Amino acid sequence: AYPDGSYVIRKDSYTDENSGISHIYVRQVVNGLEVADGNINLNIRNGQVLSYGNSFFEGSIKYSLLSTPNWHQAVYCSEPSTSPRDPACGGVLKHLQAISYQFDLSMFQESPLLAAYVFMQVAHPDPTSLVSSFASLKTKFQACTDPLGEGTSCDDWLVTGFSGGTKDIHARKVYVQTPGVDGSTNLNLAWRLEVALLDNHYKAYISVNDPTKIISVVDWVVDAPAPDSDGWLSTLQRHVFVQLQEAFSSQDPVDVGCSTNVSPDTHTSTQTAGKYCVWKWGINDPESGERTLEVVPKDRRASPLGWHSVPAENDPIGVNPGLKKGAIVNYTTTVGNNAIAQENWAGGDDWINNGRPDGGSDLVFDFPYGADPSEPGWEKVEPRQYRNATITQLFYVANMYHDLLYLYGFDEVSGNFQQHNFGKGAAEGDAIIVDAQDSRGFNNAYFMTPPDGQHGRCRMYIWNEAKPFRDGGLDAGILIHELSHGLSTRLTGGSQNSNCLRTGEAGGMGEGWSDFIATTVRSTSTYKDYPIGAWAANTRLGIRHFPYSTNTTINPSLYSLLQRIDYQEVHAIGEVWAEILYVVSNKLIDKHGFADSLFPSSESEFYRFVERKDGALTKVPKHGNTLMLQLIVNGMKAQPCNPTFMQARDAIIAADQTLTNGENKCTLWSAFASRGLGTDAKKVSFSIFPSIDGFEVPPDCK
Known part of the structure; x- marks a missing residue:
């Protein structure tokens, strides 16, 4: 019943150990190219289909492969329901139309060069810094590395030559479904671009036949907006933030730690257990309870090596490249198999070389906070002074949440975040990167969820709604909210498809x-x-x-x-x-x-x-x-x-x-x-x- 009946069973299909249900993910293929939004998910137990979802294209290929896309940005902007103030319209649209007059579009149907250039012109925060000239951009063909396996054309291109810290852009030809007249659906041939920017990670679909027409865009980054604002940068805030960094970078808070305040249910320490002075799991914020010294992990099923050890071949930092395969690297900082936590006062994309607290050989992470109103001088303590306490808190919560979700079935085969999967299958090398006190803004937080096998990235910001400013990383509700985006995105539609909570109600439910x-x-x-x-x-x-x-x-x-x-x-x-x-x-x-x-x-x-x-x-x-x-x-x-x-x-x-x-x-x-x-x-x-x-x-x- 479907066009040429082609499909592939995706490699992220798996069987849930507890329920016995097999979750099968299918991608539609037309003319050897995948239909990017053509998905079927099947839930099967004992040979019986319990439920399924289906978004395969069901129309006629003959009448649906359009030379010019029937749905794109200009069509959206022309609809009566679209506000004239919509950021996708107005000047952005005029800029795209101006670009279309500069090029012979027919010359770029076999190259993603113009598609990448066009998208970057409207997506990059400073497009003037991108290229010295269009001629400086290059394309490079890559060998097939298609995660879907055999059966689809996986011509994969790199577009290089962008400056301004922009990474190379991956491009591939796919089909994408678009709405037609009278409720019909059409197939459009598109360049699928993967564009990694500092604050966004886009999957953009640009018409092959007219690369100045943007068909669809998905952002793997989700933001928690600030109250009464857009939650993003402002020149004034950034200027103030830099001044604060200089003002209190040399000060230290009062040294009030957890040494005499040990949690009553602490377990006996083992070689792979650490001690963390934190607001323990379940305490939402500094006003909701006291810090205690927690000895964890307490359950080895989720973290067999503990929280600070990884096999050498899965080492995220690569500090001992000469170690033989199978050797275990034991970190004394906030680096491990499930999470990697550090400060990000530079506000950049780097994380490997950023600062982390060191717990020493005994893994004791007991660092002063000093901003509690019960402590002398608390009103003068600023977030950077207690950054080690914050990083410890982030590392602790991220690992606790990993271990909790593991026990409820968010494990290796379903696409969780781990450097090493202990031979249990699925992609690895994707521990969550958690940034404390990110300097790119105030009153915000974000999580970026790429497909399984790529690091999730969580950025936690400082909030300026109180004096002194408060560290969002110490509000467990905000942190768990962000980490939960990784759970819902990886589980919905399969761990290799990060586009399944991005439309209408689905995007909202991700937040919910x-x-x-x-x-x-x-x-x-x-x-x-x-x-x-x-x-x-x-x-x-x-x-x-x-x-x-x-x-x-x-x-x-x-x-x-x-x-x-x-x-x-x-x-x-x-x-x-x-x-x-x-x-x-x-x-x-x-x-x-x-x-x-x-x-x-x-x-x-x-x-x-x-x-x-x-x-x-x-x-x-x-x-x-x-x-x-x-x-x-x-x-x-x-x-x-x-x-x-x-x-x-x-x-x-x-x-x-x-x-x-x-x-x-x-x-x-x-x-x-x-x-x-x-x-x-x-x-x-x-x-x-x-x-x-x-x-x-x-x-x-x-």
């Missing part, structure tokens, strides 16, 4: 999952309403419209809020999804109780075993909050690329069916329906009422 998990981590058995970013932003209500609450007076969010103009931005969409998840989670807690820790204390206390229809036993978390986290992870694995709210809802309910034989079906439906996502909820044209509330549940739940 991040808020929800950050809230879940800090939740206690005593119910509370929770804001996001309240400490960093120095505002009681945080940086969202409402705190997360089951009380509709405090948080009235419904699915239909997505109709509103002020809820079209991804973080606002995410607020609605996170609130719905928070309500669902609390319904499960009402039914199953609350676990004081998301980490298993013992298998018998934490899990129960449910017999599947095939007779196999599946581990199921006993309590409502832990069960919800498991359903979130399993649902992400099963949902289609770029899901809607309703598809993500269905994936969670289906995850409960495969995990518990559906014992929570009616609880889940009731909770979703209470916020407008019932069986009769509707999503229609974005031009008129994009989301309509539905409060109905299935007949067998009434």
Whole structure:
């Protein structure tokens, strides 16, 4: 039924060890070229297809391979619904049109040179610094390294010659689907460009036949915006930041560490365990608790070598290049198999040579903070003075989160972030790079998620909403929010496709999952309403419209809020999804109780075993909050690329069916329906009422 019936099974397909479900990812191929957005995901157990998603092109190739793209930037800008102030239009569009008059476009259909030049002219923050002349740009053909395997043309080109710190641009011919008239879909031949800039990592699709026409752009970087601003740089802020760097770089905070403040549940230290003076896991920020000396990791399943050791062949820094394969490199700084943390006061792309605290041979990371109001002189302590404490905190939280998610199924085969995968499959060499006190801005944070095998990158910024300024890296909610983008992006649509949470509701849900998990981590058995970013932003209500609450007076969010103009931005969409998840989670807690820790204390206390229809036993978390986290992870694995709210809802309910034989079906439906996502909820044209509330549940739940 599909054009020439061609496809490839992607190499990131895998079988989930606990659920027994195989997640198969398929990419469509037409005329030997992949259809970049032609995906099928299949969820199979015991030979039965449990669910699937499908975005294959289904039209006729004969009438759909257009010589000129029917959808591109100019078409978007001409639509009545597009604001004349849209940054994609106006001067940018005129600039592209001017470029089109300078070149014979027919000369560049077999070369990505002009496509790369055109895109950089509108994407780079300072295009005048890029090239001395167009003639200085070069292309180079590369041998096939296609991650999809055999069966697709993998002509891969490099475009070189850009200056201004820009990396070489990778280019490949692909097809991309675009909307046609009367709801039809067309295929357009495009150059897919991978463009890595300092603050963005783009996958751009530029017409092969007319390289001045931009068809689509995806950014692998997601930002958490600042309150009442765009969360980006300003000349004044950068100038002030530089002055602060010079002003307090030589000062030291009062030396108040953790030496006499040891966590009561600390385990006995082992050779690969470190001691970290931190706000322990579950304490959201400096106002929510005291620092203690934590001895971790406590569970070797997720981190067999501990947090500071890597095999020599997977060493991210490369300090001992002469070591034989199999030798273990033991770091005494914040470098390890799961995360690599350092300061980034230069604000650049470099991380290998940036400063890190050293815990010595005993791995004791106990560094002063000094900015607590209980400490003398705290009001004069600025973030750079306690940078070692911050880097330690980032390293600790990132590793704790890695270990937690591993126990819930975000492991090697599903695409987690590790330098070494211990022979368990999938791509490796991609520990998360976490930057403390990044100087490129204030009141922000970001996470960049490339495909499996490439480092995730997290940048944490200082916030200037209080005096002294506060370090966003010490607000665990913000950090876990950012790290969760890596989870949701790698699991949705497969770990080799980072484009599956980038459109409409899908992009918003990426933000929503991040808020929800950050809230879940800090939740206690005593119910509370929770804001996001309240400490960093120095505002009681945080940086969202409402705190997360089951009380509709405090948080009235419904699915239909997505109709509103002020809820079209991804973080606002995410607020609605996170609130719905928070309500669902609390319904499960009402039914199953609350676990004081998301980490298993013992298998018998934490899990129960449910017999599947095939007779196999599946581990199921006993309590409502832990069960919800498991359903979130399993649902992400099963949902289609770029899901809607309703598809993500269905994936969670289906995850409960495969995990518990559906014992929570009616609880889940009731909770979703209470916020407008019932069986009769509707999503229609974005031009008129994009989301309509539905409060109905299935007949067998009434």
